[in-house]
Amino acid sequence: MRYFLELSYNGTPYHGWQKQPNAISVQEVLEESLSTVLRNSIVVIGAGRTDTGVHAKQIMAHFDYELSLNTEELQYKLNAILPSEIAIKKVYPVQENAHARFDAISRSYEYHICFVKDPFSICKSYYFKKSLDVEAMNEGAKILLNYINFKCFSKSKTDVKTYNCTITNAVWEKNGDQLIFKISANRFLRNMVRAIVGTLIEIGEHKLNNEGLVAILKSEDRSKAGYSVPAHGLYLTAIEYPEIIYIK
Structure with missing residues (x-):
């Protein structure tokens, strides 16, 4: 069984x-x-x-x-x-x-950023000292929903048949001293979420604008996207399956 x-x-x-x-x-x-x-x-x-x-x-x-x-x-x-x-x-x-x-039909992740030095969250969130324009970051996140090829955010040496993913949700939410990025898709590429977060942070710092993000997406070039944020702020939060796989 x-x-x-x-x-x-x-x-x-x-x-x-x-x-x-x-x-x-x-x-x-x-x-x-x-x-x-x-x-x-x-x-x-x-x-x-x-x-x-x-x-x-x-x-x-x-x-x-x-x-x-x-x-x-x-x-x-x-x-x-x-x-x-x-x-x-x-x-x-x-x-x-x-x-x-x-058989997974959807996966969801969160990325946690903390704006204050907190010894209790040092291994659970990314301590970021600068302020960020969350509204601009959310505008950038919306752009992701218009694309399916995310090669620009994929780890360079990875064995996949396709770089296509369908993102169904991407949003930043402020929670006290924390900023949480929530993203859902049918599948994710290796390093994809961390690279997306690093790129959207550049938008939040006004180092990159929406037109620049679109150019990165169209380039399919990882070197043009933002940096990969530290792993310890990333959480796999949910995986969904069709009900038919379960024995009731």
Whole structure:
């Protein structure tokens, strides 16, 4: 049978989601914990790959197990042995062909910027000392919805068949001393959100205008876009799937 895990994690201690040699990852820790609880070698497939230091408020992963499981009991046992930075929120039985990565129809991210020096958010948001024109940044964010090719924001060396993504929401929201960028799309390219945020920050600093942003988008050239903001301010916040994959 196939099961979905809904989990969240603080990415600070981990070298991203994906298992890799000589570095601890969320996938590795999760597989080890599942294998211990189920007394079997378990492979976990995640909905996506977050980079080192990136957090997830919600991410999905799937695994296969030959027997029927008590999902609430499994959730309890996993949370009992997983590190404090990783929490299982729910375990779902799903259709045999359901896939955590390929069946996702929408993904959402947030990027957090903090304007005051706060020792408690040092690994959870990007401390930015200058003031920003949020209205201008939101005007720039709206432009993104008119385009589908985002090669200019993609990591240069990446193996993808297409750079096309459909962005359905992109907005900046002020929350006290924090500024939060929220973005949703059917898919994202590697480094895409961090590059978008860095480019929109340049608009907020009046170093770039909307015409310049359009020129960057049309160029399909990563070197023309803004810098990639630090990973620790980025959160994967939601992943949506068609209801048909779940077993009711």
